Amino acid sequence: MQTDLQQFKQYWSLLAIAHQWSDGLSLKVYQRLEAAYTEPHRYYHSVQHIVECLTLFHQIKAQLNDPLAVEIAIWFHDVIYQPQACHNEKQSAQLMSDYCADILTSSQLKKVFRWIEATEQHLPTFETDLQYLLDIDLAILASSVERFEQYQHQIWQEYQWVEPDIYRKKRQQVLAYFYQQQPLYLTCFLHEKLEQQAKLNLVNALTKQA
Numbered sequence: 001m002q003t004d005l006q007q008f009k010q011y012w013s014l015l016a017i018a019h020q021w022s023d024g025l026s027l028k029v030y031q032r033l034e035a036a037y038t039e040p041h042r043y044y045h046s047v048q049h050i051v052e053c054l055t056l057f058h059q060i061k062a063q064l065n066d067p068l069a070v071e072i073a074i075w076f077h078d079v080i081y082q083p084q085a086c087h088n089e090k091q092s093a094q095l096m097s098d099y100c101a102d103i104l105t106s107s108q109l110k111k112v113f114r115w116i117e118a119t120e121q122h123l124p125t126f127e128t129d130l131q132y133l134l135d136i137d138l139a140i141l142a143s144s145v146e147r148f149e150q151y152q153h154q155i156w157q158e159y160q161w162v163e164p165d166i167y168r169k170k171r172q173q174v175l176a177y178f179y180q181q182q183p184l185y186l187t188c189f190l191h192e193k194l195e196q197q198a199k200l201n202l203v204n205a206l207t208k209q210a
Contacts, residue, residue: 004048008034011054015071021103029099036079044154045081050074053136060132060189069108070129072100073115074136083158089120124186131186135194138185141178141201142194148201175205 002010012033016026037047053074061067076096080088093116097109104112115130122134140151159167178184179202185191 004046004051005034005038007051007055008037008047011051012075019068019103025102029103032095032099033075033079036081039081041083041158042081043157044151045078045158046154049078049140052140056136056139060136060187063187063189064132065129066108066111069104069112069115070133072096072104072108073112073119073133076100076112077116077119077133077137084161089117093117128187132190135185135187135190138178138198139190139194141184142198143201145201145204148205152205172206175202178202179206 009030012026012030016030034047037045037050054071057067057071057074061070064070073096076092076099077089078092079095080091082088085091093113096116097113100109100112115133118125118130119134119137122138125131125134141148143151155171156167159171162170179199183191183195184198185193185195
């Protein structure tokens, strides 16, 4: 069975081969991504999260208008992650723009920059590819009971610097926000596939924390 890091590397290799990137370009970008997602302070925003997102991406990519742009957005949307910082998404988008200037067109760079910024607030959108990106990023909420509990623990580990009572209050607010979204998932396909399990996980978590 492959480790998350092995799968992470394989997904990147598949992407690089599919688009015939040079070995030098592919290695440069990959090394930056691996270094980011294996940082020791990451428990959830890690290689595992990117692999889970990419696994779902490969199930739906035929439904996308610009699958390369969506995949690049997945790879880079959490490349900068400091739990105590306020502008992770904007910095991640800027790093994407710097590293992907030879991978994406100018219009794609601008689009993916905007999409990565959009993962901060997860506001509704009518843009189909962005809808899929946001849904994929939130697919963890619809995971198995065991994986959801692991996810909850991983988020807590990333915020251990927060006073416990404050953390519980803020975390409950986040979970309640997603629970109240109607719908939570914006695309018809992922709404049908994920919505029910996500709402069940969220209500169970909110009940535990009440």
